[in-house]
Amino acid sequence: MSDMSTELAVEKRHPIQVVAKRTGLTADVLRVWEKRYAVVEPGRSSGGHRLYSDRDVEHLGLLHRAVTAGRRISRVADLPVADLKALVRDDDDAAVERRREVEQTLSAAPTVHLAACLRAVEALDARGLEKSLMRAAVALSAPMLLEDVLGPLLQSIGESWEDGKLSPGQEHLATAVIRRVLESLANSAMPGADAPGLVVATPTGQIHEFGALFVSAAAATQGWRVTYLGTDLPATDIADVARGTSASAIAVSLVFPQDDPRVAEQLRQLRAEIGPAMPILAGGRAAESYREAIDASGSRIVSSLADLYATLASIEDSRVPV
Known part of the structure; x- marks a missing residue:
């Protein structure tokens, strides 16, 4: 660097308004950083106004970038400019990588x-x-x-x-x-006060909850008010909750085992408890194994997510306005 360039770099010639525009820092922040952390030492004009050099502007700009990246000014204020440049470069590289990951995720x-x-x-x-x-x-x-x-x-x-x-x-x-x-x-959904209610559970002997959780989330995203009861629940308890919550339907998940003799009795009892009008939806990988019991109880097999959405929409459309 020539002597003239060096002189310009250290000459205190930029007013605080110019520094604020070049660095993105407000004048108030500049004054606080000077007073609290002594990050730069401005000169003074003949009228007493602060003046800054090119090096001051560069240093302040680097500090602003470091803080914008999430670093605390108290941790970086004393760093030499060379170290600060390396830190900012690392932060910039990390930001580029994060943007790349987001773009890949979205596509x-x-x-x-x-x-x-x-x-x-x-x-x-x-x-x-x-x-x-x-x-x-x-x-x-x-x-x-x-x-x-x-x-x-x-x-x-x-x-x-x-x-x-x-x-x-x-x-x-x-x-x-x-x-x-x-x-x-399921919890992020915000059903309306008059939303139809769905009680979801697995009957006695069915201990795998993924299917029931899946149905709960799917119904909630469709605007249903879902009451999730968990697994291995007797028919009488499911019916009690359905009545207590004024549910529009019940969904039971049948995943494993595929040959539990208790399932038929539980479905029969559930139908007896709630009467003939309330829809009972049965789904899960084991549902087909219990088709005879499901049909006998007046329940309906839901075989896919699209089928579930269509069935819920049909039930909602058939509700008697309150």
């Missing part, structure tokens, strides 16, 4: 999100699974998230568990994370 097909979730389950990576599901939730609509990611993920986990390909640790890890995501979906 990724549902199958990409599903594959990432399955890899995380296999690797016992709870954080990775939750992160993958959150990315999918950002990129996809609620129906797409349920149908193209969570639904296939649940099916894959269920089949692997039955085949013995999934360890207890993998199954419990996936259960905990997916439960949180489904509960978040």
